[in-house]
Amino acid sequence: MLHKNMFGGIEAGGTKFICALTSEPPRLEHQVTFSTTDPSSTLEQVRLFFEPFIQQGMVASIGLAAFGPVEVNPFSPTYGYITATPKPGWRDTNILGELQRHLGVPFVFHLDVSGSAIGEHTWGASRGIDPSLYLTVGTGIGGAYLLNGAPLSGLAAVEMGHIRIPHDRLKDPFEGSCPYHQDCFEGLAAGPAITARFGKRGEDLTDEDPFWLLEVEYIASALTNLILTLSPRIIVLGGGIMQRSFLYPLIRSRVTELLNGYVREDAILSGMDDYIIPPALGRYSGVLGAIAMAMGLGNPQPALGYS
Amino acid sequence: MLHKNMFGGIEAGGTKFICALTSEPPRLEHQVTFSTTDPSSTLEQVRLFFEPFIQQGMVASIGLAAFGPVEVNPFSPTYGYITATPKPGWRDTNILGELQRHLGVPFVFHLDVSGSAIGEHTWGASRGIDPSLYLTVGTGIGGAYLLNGAPLSGLAAVEMGHIRIPHDRLKDPFEGSCPYHQDCFEGLAAGPAITARFGKRGEDLTDEDPFWLLEVEYIASALTNLILTLSPRIIVLGGGIMQRSFLYPLIRSRVTELLNGYVREDAILSGMDDYIIPPALGRYSGVLGAIAMAMGLGNPQPALGYS
Numbered sequence: 001m002l003h004k005n006m007f008g009g010i011e012a013g014g015t016k017f018i019c020a021l022t023s024e025p026p027r028l029e030h031q032v033t034f035s036t037t038d039p040s041s042t043l044e045q046v047r048l049f050f051e052p053f054i055q056q057g058m059v060a061s062i063g064l065a066a067f068g069p070v071e072v073n074p075f076s077p078t079y080g081y082i083t084a085t086p087k088p089g090w091r092d093t094n095i096l097g098e099l100q101r102h103l104g105v106p107f108v109f110h111l112d113v114s115g116s117a118i119g120e121h122t123w124g125a126s127r128g129i130d131p132s133l134y135l136t137v138g139t140g141i142g143g144a145y146l147l148n149g150a151p152l153s154g155l156a157a158v159e160m161g162h163i164r165i166p167h168d169r170l171k172d173p174f175e176g177s178c179p180y181h182q183d184c185f186e187g188l189a190a191g192p193a194i195t196a197r198f199g200k201r202g203e204d205l206t207d208e209d210p211f212w213l214l215e216v217e218y219i220a221s222a223l224t225n226l227i228l229t230l231s232p233r234i235i236v237l238g239g240g241i242m243q244r245s246f247l248y249p250l251i252r253s254r255v256t257e258l259l260n261g262y263v264r265e266d267a268i269l270s271g272m273d274d275y276i277i278p279p280a281l282g283r284y285s286g287v288l289g290a291i292a293m294a295m296g297l298g299n300p301q302p303a304l305g306y307s
Numbered sequence: 308m309l310h311k312n313m314f315g316g317i318e319a320g321g322t323k324f325i326c327a328l329t330s331e332p333p334r335l336e337h338q339v340t341f342s343t344t345d346p347s348s349t350l351e352q353v354r355l356f357f358e359p360f361i362q363q364g365m366v367a368s369i370g371l372a373a374f375g376p377v378e379v380n381p382f383s384p385t386y387g388y389i390t391a392t393p394k395p396g397w398r399d400t401n402i403l404g405e406l407q408r409h410l411g412v413p414f415v416f417h418l419d420v421s422g423s424a425i426g427e428h429t430w431g432a433s434r435g436i437d438p439s440l441y442l443t444v445g446t447g448i449g450g451a452y453l454l455n456g457a458p459l460s461g462l463a464a465v466e467m468g469h470i471r472i473p474h475d476r477l478k479d480p481f482e483g484s485c486p487y488h489q490d491c492f493e494g495l496a497a498g499p500a501i502t503a504r505f506g507k508r509g510e511d512l513t514d515e516d517p518f519w520l521l522e523v524e525y526i527a528s529a530l531t532n533l534i535l536t537l538s539p540r541i542i543v544l545g546g547g548i549m550q551r552s553f554l555y556p557l558i559r560s561r562v563t564e565l566l567n568g569y570v571r572e573d574a575i576l577s578g579m580d581d582y583i584i585p586p587a588l589g590r591y592s593g594v595l596g597a598i599a600m601a602m603g604l605g606n607p608q609p610a611l612g613y614s
Contacts, residue, residue, distance in 0.1 A: 154538035231461035
């Protein structure tokens, strides 16, 4: 009889899923990555990864960090659902319920970006710093604010990507690509906005493309608002677009300009090199955060209907 | 010998100060209101109000809720200061230290808008609802988010008034009046922005003035961002400009339009009548909150150097 000594993690992203298992985090013992297609085939792949380990009695619990918007209130009839997503086929998907029903182990559930924030706070760049903010800018834009290591929760799970920011149509006549809000932050600055603007993907723009100055402006405006609203002690800024590391110093100086001395904290006045930083766990922030959630860290509530 | 059974409150606002004392809140037993002039004469008036009661041994503690930005970190050398304010004469004023030194009773210190939020949460419109947001739109703009009844604190005391929001210069060519950020929320929508735009005060515009639709747009944009970032369970919207009660339904419907079904919570989908509401304590939210702080409610830390 094997002990249930492994924790599972699922980063259920809008582009790809990463599933992993380990008894010694942050080292991953087993992992798989696959593209996000339709819900039934994607969740089937999740089951195929975990089932052999579960059947051998090796899995204590699984953390599920899913792309949003999601319902995180355990008392809601749609708890565990991906709700108003524009992603085709995924609207109103009971992702937690489906996986719990098939796998029969305890789950802990929250947003994908909460997973990344918890991963970085547990083993990565924001370790031990509180409160912290994680913002990802990639295919989508999402933020998670951790207070005492746990994601802020109120009426709904917030993800900050759809806030409204200044949009100077003289500099950027693009109308915005968000199906809900047109030129919100995500509608101006996420991957699909770049593709809609230029007919090619962000990956295919050169570092010299003048668009990046607009991207800096949008990210810096959003971070300024988040600093003035949440006042985190550290900001981990990740996501596909932030692979362009030349963006970090440009964003830091633009945030400093936009705040313009109004927030007089040393971390901000001294240039922000240690305030707005890249993730330390690379592509594994999210799945490691999901594993931390499975271990009872980061404090999202265990899913009801616990096995 | 009289017992120290009274709690004091000071709402130290940028326009007026309210000082009050009571042993039976929310009823106020003694109170005074005066205009905010220069620091030394204004703080002298505060002392004159409290001193007779303190000399008779009647005052247990005083809550001080001051206009910002303020330093609320007790470990900072400028703890208790009003810092980077544009208000003439008040920059870098050690308001807490001055009052503590002269009055010699224990103080509790936080932002004026935290006081209003705590007042409404203790005895007013948001009583018992958590998390809650209080936003005031008047001479200045400030917000306070209470989680478990206490103001969120991180790197700095946040007040949300200076967030960046969309500004359509075709509809509103005004450049903005914030000395730090020009056309931030406060620079577009607070009282001084109205005066700078029209050469007369907001009080002197009629209800029919088309400007109010711009004001609705700015307040609704800011609330949308705060909902997407903080997800409060209730929003108390106060301040001088909100004396125009016809603004409430316009703001509620514009927030609903801007969110556009993305946040699918009943409170928001059902039209927001019970979600974005006026204060219940009128002009006394702030001073009653300061009294609640003095009583140990709302949890700002007691000031060091406690008598």
